[in-house]
Amino acid sequence: MSETRGYGGYREVTGFGLGRLGTSGTAIILATVVGLAFTTFVSLVLAFMGLLIAIPVLALTIVPVGDSRRTVVQHVAWNVRNAWANRRASDAHAADVLEEVSRGENLPGVLAPLKPLTVEDGRGGSQCLLWNRRTGILSAVLKVSPVGTTLADTADTEAWVRNYGSWLADLGFTPIISSVVFTCESSPTGGVDQRAYTLARMERDGRNAPKLAKTIMKKVVNQSRTTTADVQMRVTVNFDLSKASPQPKTLSEGAAEVVRWLPRIESALAAAGATVTERASTASVIRNIRAAFDPAIRVFLSDAPDEEADELLSWSDAGPLRTESTKDVYYHDSGYSVTWVFKAPPSGVVRHHILLKLVSPGKYYRRFSLVYRPYTAAQAAEIVEREIQAGTLRRIWNAKTKKDETQREYDDRVRARKAAQEESMGAGLGQFTMYITTTVRNEETLAAACADIEDRVSASKLQFRRARGAQAAAFATSLGYGIEPTAGLSRSAAQRWLA
Template sequence: MAEASVSRTYGNWRKPVTAGLGRLGTIGTGAVLVLGIVAILAWTAAGVGAGLVVVVIGAVIVLGLVLRDRHELTAAQRLGERVGYQRATAANSRLYRSGPLGKAGWGTYQLPGLLASTRLIEGKDSWDRPFAVVAWPSLGHYAVVISCEPDGAGQVDQEQIDNWVGGWGQWLRNLGHEDGVIGAAVTVETAPDTGYRLGAEVRHNLSADAPDVARQMLAEVIDSYPQGAAQVKAWITITFSSQVRTGSRASEEDMVLELSTRLPTLTSGLASTGAGHARPATAQEVCETVRIAYDPASAFVIDEARAMGQRAKLRWSDIGPASHEAFWDKYRHDGAWSVTWAMTVAPRGEVYENVLQPLLAPHRAIVRKRVTILYKVMDPGIAARIVESDRRNSDFRLNSSKVPAARLEAERSITEKTAREEARGAGLVDFAMLVTATVTDKDRFPEAVAVVERLGSQARMQLRPQFGSQDSAFTVALPLGIVPEQHLVVPSSIRGAL
């Protein structure tokens, strides 16, 4: 008798924490101790009143670091969002105008924000395939974009799906051994099909001797198919740092040459992950992707030109929005409205491999939906130190509590399991998720917001709009290889220790 197959589940992810008292991190705990000493000194030197003032100030600071909402954000973090937004409003930096009447150089449609200083380079890899490189000269970052055609899980055996998941984990693990890799991302975008590609394919293959009935039937298919069809595109971006071991940066030419030798291995390794045909995206394709993201209406023009055998020749300096305005909870750009959410709590407990399927699927209420998962791949040596530090911090929190909470005991169990898996050779990655929904009709904006939040709940995760930074979040969600922590005013290491 054949054994019944057991469905695999996934989980065991958690936010790393630093050692501290209660819900405070290392820096927060140190601040409390310093305030306690200052309060005692003030009490001794200036009397009870001065001591009480210091205690009250310290209590306010501690409450700002301890009180958290359902998204695990402290009151201090939420206050920082509001202050940053008010400063941007006062500096008038929420508004952007480009083109002949704008302030961009030479009257161009320059990309705004985090992409303002970028350059687009095109080279050829060892297999003579053209590939695009998005470069940040000031940071020494170079990102390559890989275009994928996922096979999909329909009519696929569960064993094959499990192999794909395992292959993806192995591919991410191997990135940790790639010298210079500082980040990776997967972007899946869904949008209505314009229908031009189908029409061009039918006209190209239509026989000159086809009967009139067949011609009429195909014409009806071309007219009706786009009404319910959707496009699904996927990209994988890998970001490299030009900082070499000697401490100096490699030149732009050297980086393009090095990436040209690495791309064949990176793309061929995706064959076992279910990514389908993976190839480097060309500079023209990257320009089209960014232009359509800022101006969804341009997708019809670009697809129509492609269907006629032409290409809309775009330049990196002319694909930005003519105007944009970043609001507290939404982003307006070239006649479209977008909102971007960040995942604040990953799917709880154990989940199956299709947990994100509702979120990734097309939806009629959203013109364009983009889901981006950001990965920070750890070097094996660094990963070992991180899991051991996380285990010690979990032990400290558990042992420092007289009556340990069930949450602390669960964290201890997870950290122990993670340490054992890493010791057996498993990789370690930090990950985050951004979801962007775009509509062209402002009246449909509330419906799109409600749909995404409902889909997030179905995926057993918590999503929170990126309040006060919608323009930056929109940019990070594009398949361009932006590493967010490299652009933060307050480093992520300090944020995590508060």
């Protein structure tokens, strides 16, 4: 029996920075030191006074503090803005009949630029594309049904992982794809009554079945759980049509270009073990977003197509009636949500089931979202070479300052060289981040739901932190619908596609 293959080599792009300072922070400190050194030729008193001023200023404005990697000044500015927003209730939302400023069909917060487009899917049907009017990105939502790895052979699992890695590497040669979002939602409610469903099918279709088969089926049903969990998985592909060749001139041409790319993506996902069941319709997107904001109605929503009901849905129906955000909790309609954001990659070797704890159903509703933004092939080659040079520079700096190289610094240089070797052999390079959101209907159970997330995170070798002060934005981003955090939330008018 072969051993399970391990995967590793995850590292952050550090550049030429020393420690946590980063490239720009290191350059500013070195420039300050050089400036003070030249000042000593003019006046020692002036140099000493400059040193007394430079130390606290640099410590407050350059050195990052905490998990969010903000400086002290940035922390203060963030908290002041957050307190001012809470005092003015500028981050609250209420969809009343009479509003001071009508929001039209716009959703609250960072979801406001999104607009659904119903287009032909090239197969005789229609599908939904989400247009981000601020960034110009068009997003296609694909519903997938992944093959489970629990009962799969090791060889099949490794083949799926290899095909998945090949697809990610291929994204480096398709600049039109800005990012890909993988989202998994699991809920203990809204599932199928498995026992009643099976007994009803036995009564209807098993009338002529052998008595022994009926007896075995009844025993199996009685020993199984009554209700199954509701698990939904989707892949959202964000297209930056400003990088298309030739660049489309109208929105309809851009939508046609997106639809043309989807069969290739669906084939790649199928080879990676995630079969695309269908392309999301506008009505299904509306229902899903609405259920995220109002979990009380999730049990009443069905994925079964209902053309008459779908015709009555509008984009404004996807939004909440009332929301309010605090530093740690996001209140929305009948739900209370807390979101965690990715902090650091695993330092060691991981297995293919590293995310199983985070996506498997539990007692509380949970949404896991992974965002992957590929570098182009040219950018990847430049980045890995620059990282090797930066590691060499830090080693020379340690030697000049007579400082021993730590094991962490040595391992980082080894991983940088390994990444360059893999990139030269055809591997892709990209940025990725993750979000975890838990939602409960009773505020008293929120602490237990958060503890469940913390336990699952600790068992996965991944590091997350709470999105303190940004719960509303993190909640919206974790939905996986057209918001790409790694590319920013806006662009200038000169760079925006179809401005």
